[in-house]
Amino acid sequence: MKTIKVNVVTPDGPVYDAEVEMVSTKAKSGELGIMAGHVPTVAPLTIGAVRLKNGSNTDYVAVNGGFLEVRPDVVTILAQSAERAETIDLARAQAAKARAEQRLQNNDGSNDAKRADLALKRAINRIQIAEMR
Amino acid sequence: MASLRDIKSRITSTKKTSQITKAMQMVSASKMNRAEANAKAYVPYMDKIQEVVSSIANGSTGASHPMLVSRPVKKTGYLVITSDRGLAGAYNSSILRHVHKTILERHKSNDEFVIIAIGRVGRDFFVSRNMHVELEVTGVPDQPSFADISSLAKSTVNLYLNELCDELYMYYNHYVSPIQQDVTETQVLPLADFNTSNAAMTSYEFEPNAEEILEVLLPQYAESLIYGALLDGKASEHSARMTAMKNATDNAKELIDSLSLQYNRARQAAITQEITEIVGGAAALE
Numbered sequence: 155m156k157t158i159k160v161n162v163v164t165p166d167g168p169v170y171d172a173e174v175e176m177v178s179t180k181a182k183s184g185e186l187g188i189m190a191g192h193v194p195t196v197a198p199l200t201i202g203a204v205r206l207k208n209g210s211n212t213d214y215v216a217v218n219g220g221f222l223e224v225r226p227d228v229v230t231i232l233a234q235s236a237e238r239a240e241t242i243d244l245a246r247a248q249a250a251k252a253r254a255e256q257r258l259q260n261n262d263g264s265n266d267a268k269r270a271d272l273a274l275k276r277a278i279n280r281i282q283i284a285e286m287r
Numbered sequence: 288m289a290s291l292r293d294i295k296s297r298i299t300s301t302k303k304t305s306q307i308t309k310a311m312q313m314v315s316a317s318k319m320n321r322a323e324a325n326a327k328a329y330v331p332y333m334d335k336i337q338e339v340v341s342s343i344a345n346g347s348t349g350a351s352h353p354m355l356v357s358r359p360v361k362k363t364g365y366l367v368i369t370s371d372r373g374l375a376g377a378y379n380s381s382i383l384r385h386v387h388k389t390i391l392e393r394h395k396s397n398d399e400f401v402i403i404a405i406g407r408v409g410r411d412f413f414v415s416r417n418m419h420v421e422l423e424v425t426g427v428p429d430q431p432s433f434a435d436i437s438s439l440a441k442s443t444v445n446l447y448l449n450e451l452c453d454e455l456y457m458y459y460n461h462y463v464s465p466i467q468q469d470v471t472e473t474q475v476l477p478l479a480d481f482n483t484s485n486a487a488m489t490s491y492e493f494e495p496n497a498e499e500i501l502e503v504l505l506p507q508y509a510e511s512l513i514y515g516a517l518l519d520g521k522a523s524e525h526s527a528r529m530t531a532m533k534n535a536t537d538n539a540k541e542l543i544d545s546l547s548l549q550y551n552r553a554r555q556a557a558i559t560q561e562i563t564e565i566v567g568g569a570a571a572l573e
Binding site: 165 | 511
């Protein structure tokens with residue numbers, strides 16, 4: 155099967171770089187699956203998982219927003235932070251989740267609540283992906 | 288002439304200082320290497336995001352966004368990157384002198400601009416001159432991660448979006464080589480001129496549409512410009528400190544050499560004097 159090159163890049167350096175058969179991820183407008191030969195596209199992503207399928211093997215990367223760029227020969231995901239499932243620190247993610255929940259409970263409807271909500275989403279996303287490996 | 292003991296104690300204290308500066312030099316050298324590596328690791332991200340932004344902004348889609356359009360300037364934002372600590376040679380003073388001069392040239396009153404300060408030295412400089420420091424971050428680690436400044440970057444971009452400032456300039460020391468750092472001024476916002484020379488740009492499908500992508504992409508781009516400047520500044524800071532400490536160590540060595548010479552002369556003079564006294568005393572007895 156034809157493969158396509160995938161780069162996941164964050165400000166702290168590249169996270170993932172390999173040839174895969176299919177990339178599927180969640181864009182703001184819905185689920186998006188990309189295979190080799192896709193038309194050039196740009197789409198913003200939500201906090202979620204990127205599934206990179208290669209044969210029987212599937213890799214997972216947790217991304218925190220960012221966007222996806224598709225070109226004929228390469229897919230690039232630019233996110234402000236991203237982690238591969240293998241490198242997620244489950245204990246830390248759970249601590250972050252507890253902290254965010256704590257903050258949400260005694261929120262006063264300010265900007266902080268929004269931030270805590272986002273932090274909670276990121277933590278839940280990381281925990282889910284860590285459990286998939 | 289100073290006494291033997293005075294000279295001796297000066298030599299000892301200079302030696303101790305030079306040990307400290309030598310240690311600081313080596314610490315800075317290793318930090319500089321890491322900072323340089325960080326700045327290099329960041330290049331792929333910056334290149335990518337720049338490529339996508341310019342291809343969208345220059346695309347024929349006619350998409351527009353407040354961050355791309357210049358508006359009449361009532362208030363200017365200056366983002367100044369300095370270090371938290373001194374002992375880095377001219378690192379901080381050259382930036383601050385440049386910014387201060389520029390501000391005095393461009394503005395008549397303190398209401399026409401706001402300062403965004405990264406680093407304690409810069410913050411203190413502007414506060415002591417009664418300039419309005421809108422946002423500040425101090426205690427940035429030596430190897431900053433994006434998370435360390437993402438909130439500052441976000442609030443800075445929001446200042447622009449909420450029209451609290453109408454343009455944003457960024458000042459930092461650009462790392463050229465371990466012995467050269469240049470004060471650099473960059474206009475961050477509005478993102479006016481993109482390099483249009485890359486003619487072979489891909490025409491993209493936008494999902495859902497170009498406006499919404501710019502909404503996500505441009506703030507992220509501006510934030511990454513700020514982070515890139517910070518990484519660059521950190522590499523410069525460490526190399527400036529390394530050079531300053533190397534000079535200090537060299538100067539201390541020179542001082543020790545000249546003091547040792549003085550010490551030996553004084554010692555010899557004392558011995559000569561003693562011999563003369565003994566000989567004189569013996570001659571008197573005869």
